[in-house]
Amino acid sequence: MSQLNAPIVDPASVDAAIENRFCVRAFAPTPVPRQTVADILRVAARAPSGTNAQPWQVYVLQGASRAALVTQVCAAYDAGAADPQLAARYRAEYDYYPSQWIEPYLGRRRQNGWSLYGLLGIAKGDKDKMHAQHRRNYQFFDAPVGLIFTIHRVMGAGSLLDYGMFLQNVMVAARARGLHSCPQAAWNHYGSIILPHVGAGADEKLVCAMALGWPDEQAPVNGFETPREDVERFTRWLD
Numbered sequence: 141m142s143q144l145n146a147p148i149v150d151p152a153s154v155d156a157a158i159e160n161r162f163c164v165r166a167f168a169p170t171p172v173p174r175q176t177v178a179d180i181l182r183v184a185a186r187a188p189s190g191t192n193a194q195p196w197q198v199y200v201l202q203g204a205s206r207a208a209l210v211t212q213v214c215a216a217y218d219a220g221a222a223d224p225q226l227a228a229r230y231r232a233e234y235d236y237y238p239s240q241w242i243e244p245y246l247g248r249r250r251q252n253g254w255s256l257y258g259l260l261g262i263a264k265g266d267k268d269k270m271h272a273q274h275r276r277n278y279q280f281f282d283a284p285v286g287l288i289f290t291i292h293r294v295m296g297a298g299s300l301l302d303y304g305m306f307l308q309n310v311m312v313a314a315r316a317r318g319l320h321s322c323p324q325a326a327w328n329h330y331g332s333i334i335l336p337h338v339g340a341g342a343d344e345k346l347v348c349a350m351a352l353g354w355p356d357e358q359a360p361v362n363g364f365e366t367p368r369e370d371v372e373r374f375t376r377w378l379d
C-alpha cells in the first residue's frame with residue numbers, strides 16, 4: 141500500500157498519546173529494555189527536518205555511565221551553590237530562555253514554578269528545598285534512562301526547530317509504550333562535564349537532556365498538571 145493511502149487504524153490514539161504526555165519528575169527504578177529505547181528513537185527519527193538533514197545525535201545512558209554522570213553533575217551543582225563564581229563557570233552554550241522575560245511569558249513561568257513548588261510544599265525563599273528539588277534534575281529524577289542530545293556546531297537555528305520535532309516524537313513514542321519522560325534544559329549548563337563523559341566530539345554541542353522511564357505512581361509531583369491557553373488566545377483567523 142502506498143504511503144498516501146496508509147490508514148491510521150485508531151486516529152484517536154494519536155491525540156491520546158499527545159494529550160497524555162506530561163512531565164514526570166519521579167520515576168520507578170524499573171529498567172527499560174534497550175530494544176524499547178531503540179524502537180522509540182527509530183520512530184522519533186521519522187520527524188521532518190529541513191532538507192532531511194536529521195541533525196540529531198543521541199546518547200543513551202543507563203547503568204554505570206548514567207550513575208557516573210549524575211555523581212559528577214550533582215557535585216558541580218552543589219559546589220556552585222556554595223560558590224557563585226564557580227557556578228558562573230558552568231554556562232549553557234546557547235540561550236534557551238530570554239535574558240529578559242516579558243509578559244505573558246513571565247507570568248506563565250512564575251505560575252508554573254510556584255505551582256510546582258506549592259505542590260511539593262516548598263515555600264518562597266526556602267533555598268535549601270529549592271536547591272534539593274532542582275538537583276533532582278541532575279539525577280534524571282531517578283529515571284533509569286538518561287538521554288543526552290547533541291547537535292553539530294555548524295548547524296543553525298532551523299536545525300533546532302527540527303530537533304524539537306524529534307524530541308516531541310521521542311516523548312510521544314514513549315507514551316505509546318507506556319513510558320514517561322521529562323525533557324531537561326537544566327543539564328545545559330554542564331556541557332563541559334557531559335560532552336567528554338559521553339564521548340562527544342569537539343564539534344558537538346549540547347541541545348538538552350531527557351529522563352525516560354516508568355513513573356513512580358505514588359509520587360505527588362507526578363500529579364502536577366499544567367494549563368494551556370485556549371486556541372482563540374493564540375490564533376488569529378484571517379478569511
Ligand SMILES: Cc1cc2nc3c(=O)[nH]c(=O)nc-3n(C[C@H](O)[C@H](O)[C@H](O)COP(=O)(O)O)c2cc1C
Pocket residue numbers: 161162163164165252277322323324325326327348366
Ligand atoms: C526543551 C525543554 C526543556 C525543559 N527543561 C526542563 C528541566 O530542565 N526541568 C524540568 O523539570 N522541566 C523541564 N521542562 C518541562 C517544562 O517545564 C514543561 O514541559 C512545561 O511546564 C509544561 O508541562 P508538561 O510538559 O507537563 O505539559 C522542559 C521542557 C522543554 C520542552
